[in-house]
Amino acid sequence: MRLLPLSLDISQKTVVVVGGGPIAARKTEKVLSAGGIVTVVAPQITEKLEHLSNEGKIKWVKDVCRPAYLVHAFMIISASGSKEAQSIIQRSAQPGQLINGADNPAIGNVAFTATIEHEDCMISISTLGKDPSLAKRMKHKLQKMLNKEEK
Ligand SMILES: C[C@@]1(CC(=O)O)c2cc3[nH]c(cc4nc(cc5[nH]c(cc(n2)[C@H]1CCC(=O)O)[C@@](C)(CC(=O)O)[C@@H]5CCC(=O)O)C(CC(=O)O)=C4CCC(=O)O)c(CCC(=O)O)c3CC(=O)O
Ligand SMILES: NC(=O)C1=CN([C@@H]2O[C@H](COP(=O)(O)OP(=O)(O)OC[C@H]3O[C@@H](n4cnc5c(N)ncnc54)[C@H](O)[C@@H]3O)[C@@H](O)[C@H]2O)C=CC1
Numbered sequence: 001m002r003l004l005p006l007s008l009d010i011s012q013k014t015v016v017v018v019g020g021g022p023i024a025a026r027k028t029e030k031v032l033s034a035g036g037i038v039t040v041v042a043p044q045i046t047e048k049l050e051h052l053s054n055e056g057k058i059k060w061v062k063d064v065c066r067p068a069y070l071v072h073a074f075m076i077i078s079a080s081g082s083k084e085a086q087s088i089i090q091r092s093a094q095p096g097q098l099i100n101g102a103d104n105p106a107i108g109n110v111a112f113t114a115t116i117e118h119e120d121c122m123i124s125i126s127t128l129g130k131d132p133s134l135a136k137r138m139k140h141k142l143q144k145m146l147n148k149e150e151k
Pocket of ligand 1: 027103111112115129131134135139
């Protein structure tokens with residue numbers, strides 16, 4: 001996978017998250033903390049997402065993925081693990097839309113990174129899709145190094 005590292009301003013942009021499991025919840029939290037407006041499309045969602053929905057912090061469309069739900073999305077996050085949903089996303093995506101294939105990187109054009117915010121810096125770690133858990137371990141290693149430096 002060849003990728004260009006960028007920092008994305010997603011504030012007030014519509015992000016449609018397809019799927020409502022723990023992975024969808026993780027991506028949703030990241031998007032919300034960057035100021036994005038999230039709609040989750042899934043027949044069932046985790047307690048955490050249900051709480052966010054009850055608080056009015058996200059919109060929940062209690063349904064399977066359908067092309068109409070994707071039309072106005074600035075970014076679509078595919079996190080259902082459903083081949084059917086993945087194929088709808090692939091077929092109905094508009095040329096300019098950002099697609100994150102959390103459950104199938106091949107259908108996407110953007111990927112999340114493991115991120116540290118330290119002082120005025122944001123450090124993002126990517127393994128170019130090769131080993132995401134290595135990105136996580138590297139993040140913890142760096143965090144420890146930075147914490148030691150502070151003491
Ligand atoms: C391509 C990408 C697309 C995207 O999600 O954007 C992607 C894809 C996939 N991840 C999978 C597995 C796991 N991913 C994690 C963790 C993270 N994954 C993240 C990013 C990315 N994951 C993007 C590339 C990033 C890069 O290039 O390095 C992180 C960094 C950021 C985040 O998620 O926000 C976050 C760490 C967050 C942190 O701690 O900061 C863990 C560990 C855990 O969850 O504890 C596991 C389980 C262990 C394992 O299998 O390694 C699978 C296989 C699923 C299966 O086999 O069923 C796929 C799909 C596939 O590869 O087919
Ligand atoms: N990118 C990443 O960081 C990681 C990705 N994964 C992958 O992400 C996917 C999701 O993982 P989990 O959240 O653990 O899965 P899960 O099985 O717990 O949740 C799936 C969710 O998708 C919904 N769903 C099922 N069919 C749907 C459809 N047609 N349309 C819309 N929603 C639908 C379900 O109702 C449920 O809410 C899996 O494919 C998994 O392999 C797993 C680990 C890390």
